[in-house]
Amino acid sequence: MALSRLAFVGLGSMGMPMARHLVAAGFAVSGYDIRPESRAVIAAAGGGKAETVSEAASGAEAMLLMVVNAAQAEDVLFAQGGLDALASEATVVLMATCPPQAVSALAAKVAATGRRFIDAPVSGGVVGAQAAKLTIMAAAPVDVLADLRPVLDRLGDRVFHVGTEPGQGATVKAVNQLLCGVHIAATAEAVSLAERVGVDLAVVLEILSGSSASSWMLRDRGPRMLEADPPVTSTVDIFVKDLGIVLEAGRGAKAALPLASLAHQLFLSTSGRGEGARDDSQVVGAYRALNGHTISGSSGPTR
Secondary structure, three states: OOOEEEEEEEEOOOOOOOOHHHHHHHEEEEEEEHHHHHHHHHHHHEEEOOOHHHHHHHHEEEEEEEOOHHHHHHHHHHOHHHHHHHHOOOOEEEEEOOOOHHHHHHHHHOOOOEEEEEEEEEHHHHHHHHHOOOEEEEOOOOOHHHHHOOOOOOOEEEEEEEEEOOOOOHHHHHHHHHHHHHHHHHHHHHHHHHHOOOOOHHHHHHHOOOOOOOOOOHHHHHHOOOOOOOOOOOHHHHHHHHHHHHHHHHHHHOOOHHHHHHHHEEEEEEEEHOOOOOOOHHHHHHHHHHHHHHEEEOOEOOO
């Protein structure tokens, strides 16, 4: 099935560049976001102007949802009339990070109307969205995914077919976020110990980054832990949400996840101190609070 008309809902820091990539690729994209300024930006970029969800969805052959959570997705599709406004054989592509059980329930409601559903969460953050280099973890029947590949290939450089059932993509994303969150927390713990004993943190990170102890998160987040106010690429509150989803997935599978639970508490305590909007590397502040010291510049601790 050739696709030409798309609806894109959720024009935030990731959704906006994603929608703009699709416009640049020649798709007719009607974008919607609760913020009028975001609707104006996508219209100025060549997208269709829509003042409501149903207007953006009207007659579209696919709707991509880059919203905050499953509750927002359900609201867009049902309370705001997005699903009914789509073409009768349209496909809903849920790209937000959501609990697997919630995705399965949402997919069943979509399927009951005769429309199709792809569970396709993404990894790569704002940088990946801007560069069209997201990793997309898609769960859908083979033929359904094949129809949407021209769209997904414009958004990511790695599109994986992880299963045929809704919820499988969300589960793979939960596994990914478990490791990301735990790796950030572990990096923060290592940095905190190095701070406590007063060694040169820049040298420590250089050593660790080239050793068997290294991880992508250590190399990326570690240097930002040495900054007093680093730029935000992903917030503390994103991991409060995502690790909460990980723990929900664990409960659903009756799987014990003690490391994920501890990491969640560290991010939660950082958010609870009013730092939820800061870069997620600042979970290191939870350790600094426990150990009674703070960072001064980028050279080490003040005790």
